[in-house]
Amino acid sequence: MEILVCVKRVPDTSENEIEVNSEGSDIERDDLVYSVNEWDNYAVEEAIQIIDKVGGSVTVAAIGDDESEEVLRREMAMGADKGILLSDEAFEKSDGRGLATILKATVEKGNYDLILTGAQSDTGAAQTGAMLAAMLDRPYASLVNLVEVIDDSTLKIGREIDGGNQEMHEIKLPCVLSIQTGINEPRYVGIRGIRKVASVEIPTLGAADLGIDTATIGDSGAKTKCIDYFVPVMGEGAEMIEGDTEEIVVKLVEILKSKGGIK
Amino acid sequence: MQIFAYIINKNGKADDTALELALAAKKLDSEAQVTAIVAGSGIDSVCQEVSAAYNDVWKIDHAALAYPDSEIMGKILPKLLPEKAVLLLAHEYLAMDMAPGLAIRMNSAYIADVTDIEGLDGSVAKLVRQEFSGMVSTHNTCDLSDGAVITIRPGVFATEETPAVGGSVVDKSGDIVIPETQRKYLETVEAEVGDVDISNSEVLVSVGRGIEEEDNIEIIKELAEAMGVDYSCSRPIVDAKWMEKSRQVGTSGKTVKPKVYMALGISGAFQHLGGIKGSPFIIAINKNPKAPIFQVADIGVEGDILEIIPELTEKVNELKG
Ligand SMILES: Cc1cc2nc3c(=O)[nH]c(=O)nc-3n(C[C@H](O)[C@H](O)[C@H](O)COP(=O)(O)OP(=O)(O)OC[C@H]3O[C@@H](n4cnc5c(N)ncnc54)[C@H](O)[C@@H]3O)c2cc1C
Ligand SMILES: Nc1ncnc2c1ncn2[C@@H]1O[C@H](COP(=O)(O)O)[C@@H](O)[C@H]1O
Numbered sequence: 169m170e171i172l173v174c175v176k177r178v179p180d181t182s183e184n185e186i187e188v189n190s191e192g193s194d195i196e197r198d199d200l201v202y203s204v205n206e207w208d209n210y211a212v213e214e215a216i217q218i219i220d221k222v223g224g225s226v227t228v229a230a231i232g233d234d235e236s237e238e239v240l241r242r243e244m245a246m247g248a249d250k251g252i253l254l255s256d257e258a259f260e261k262s263d264g265r266g267l268a269t270i271l272k273a274t275v276e277k278g279n280y281d282l283i284l285t286g287a288q289s290d291t292g293a294a295q296t297g298a299m300l301a302a303m304l305d306r307p308y309a310s311l312v313n314l315v316e317v318i319d320d321s322t323l324k325i326g327r328e329i330d331g332g333n334q335e336m337h338e339i340k341l342p343c344v345l346s347i348q349t350g351i352n353e354p355r356y357v358g359i360r361g362i363r364k365v366a367s368v369e370i371p372t373l374g375a376a377d378l379g380i381d382t383a384t385i386g387d388s389g390a391k392t393k394c395i396d397y398f399v400p401v402m403g404e405g406a407e408m409i410e411g412d413t414e415e416i417v418v419k420l421v422e423i424l425k426s427k428g429g430i431k
Numbered sequence: 432m433q434i435f436a437y438i439i440n441k442n443g444k445a446d447d448t449a450l451e452l453a454l455a456a457k458k459l460d461s462e463a464q465v466t467a468i469v470a471g472s473g474i475d476s477v478c479q480e481v482s483a484a485y486n487d488v489w490k491i492d493h494a495a496l497a498y499p500d501s502e503i504m505g506k507i508l509p510k511l512l513p514e515k516a517v518l519l520l521a522h523e524y525l526a527m528d529m530a531p532g533l534a535i536r537m538n539s540a541y542i543a544d545v546t547d548i549e550g551l552d553g554s555v556a557k558l559v560r561q562e563f564s565g566m567v568s569t570h571n572t573c574d575l576s577d578g579a580v581i582t583i584r585p586g587v588f589a590t591e592e593t594p595a596v597g598g599s600v601v602d603k604s605g606d607i608v609i610p611e612t613q614r615k616y617l618e619t620v621e622a623e624v625g626d627v628d629i630s631n632s633e634v635l636v637s638v639g640r641g642i643e644e645e646d647n648i649e650i651i652k653e654l655a656e657a658m659g660v661d662y663s664c665s666r667p668i669v670d671a672k673w674m675e676k677s678r679q680v681g682t683s684g685k686t687v688k689p690k691v692y693m694a695l696g697i698s699g700a701f702q703h704l705g706g707i708k709g710s711p712f713i714i715a716i717n718k719n720p721k722a723p724i725f726q727v728a729d730i731g732v733e734g735d736i737l738e739i740i741p742e743l744t745e746k747v748n749e750l751k752g
Contacts, residue, residue: 186721195563292563336616406726406730407729417739427690429712429714
């Protein structure tokens, strides 16, 4: 089976304090720790496990600047066979539709039976895979937490829904799936693994290589645009307890006692 | 403007978000005609129920829709809806499956998980949404001139009152042709039941990715034991298999309604908060002072849980003697 996994380089929100820059035009990008989008890592692991069972190859593709190459290499160190960097100034400021347009052109350059995306990225939009599937007119399932290959043309999949319940479906290949976390346990990538793929060539494709009309992507193709960033205010905010650990702990115990938190 | 709202329904009842979408539609355009779309099998009671809040209800009743099939809906809605329609859905499991593809098939704009609507300037809507796990918000423009599909975060337009409109039900079931599908629904497998049912717990000590390592889970269990209460967790802890799924709080886990909720090393993503009902007293400990959890917590501590939790356990044990 030929599998394409779409992967994105994102700031690691568990490692960074995300701050809005002074103009409100973006977040402060200096000194951020970046990694592969959590969901995409599960998608790559799933792809590798599938071809380990049925044979084939895994290609990872990322839309981004040169730095995204590092994410592709990391996923290749996990076991993906090929990487494609999709990079062009014309791709910048694309909305979801624009990104899906770029990925569609990439899919059409290959011969993929299965395309995986993460369920969502740092945008929180959870849109790219579904848009790509509709553009390709291929079947789609979101939030997939189980994949079983039945035969050359059919997969059995599980979709996670509310309350942790799971919907089971049969889906025809070629199709697009968005992968939910927890579907597997992504393997560890060590420095040695990364070194091994350090010199593998990763081709870069731009709009011209993909035959994309640049009016349909980037800022000009975007029907939705992010105009500024700000810090959300959701409620009144917590009353912060200050002091050294001893003082904090004493206060916490008092509060817990008064609220019935200690049985 | 013609606005439509897709109503999630189950077992003859409309989801809470049915009313929320009616409110969101009015906030987008107070003049708009708003039509509810109710699809399913045997849905008369749902249509009646939502008609109070909408100008019209379009009923699409078909045996093939007993399971809300996003592939079928994704293909019939673009044919059924007028050109340039604006369609609202609640941003949850069905919408994530169906809505982005609908926007492509309708050739309209798409914007997901909207948390506020700031108004309309001509045909351009100004909408708020969040990025980076809720750490920052953004203002967005969405050009509605070719129509749009917009998903609304559940709960943000929650309301007690029903906007009294009082519409009528229009049966559209005869106007659709069920297409061939490439994806076939088989069954729904219920979530496994664990050793404790945290949905009934009065107090929860809940831990998130801030616990860093599996071995550290022990300190959470020790605290819960000292307090004499149950422990629970956020999703990454279950994904890593450090706790069983039945202890996960959130939209894809358990809905809990404790009196006191301790969020330890939990950032406060909306899918996590979505599982916490009944406005408990929330105590949050997090090393990041900007973590969204501090916006909803009553008491906050900026600090390292690995340092604070063992001390807290000791103090609680002292107190109990
Ligand atoms: C469809 C869908 C459904 C989902 N359903 C759920 C759900 O049901 N439940 C759920 O929880 N999530 C759910 N999620 C995932 C959700 O979006 C978040 O990814 C998740 O809640 C984050 O968990 P967390 O807060 O533990 O981790 P993170 O967001 O990584 O936060 C960890 C926090 O710990 C803090 N921290 C780190 N180290 C320390 C330390 N030593 N001391 C103190 N603080 C520390 C960090 O500052 C950070 O704020 C769902 C996602 C999707 C897409
Ligand atoms: N820039 C990108 N490059 C490659 N894949 C992407 C990119 N943006 C989004 N995706 C894919 O789409 C998924 C969902 O992202 P989103 O729609 O932004 O929430 C991600 O998990 C990726 O698989």
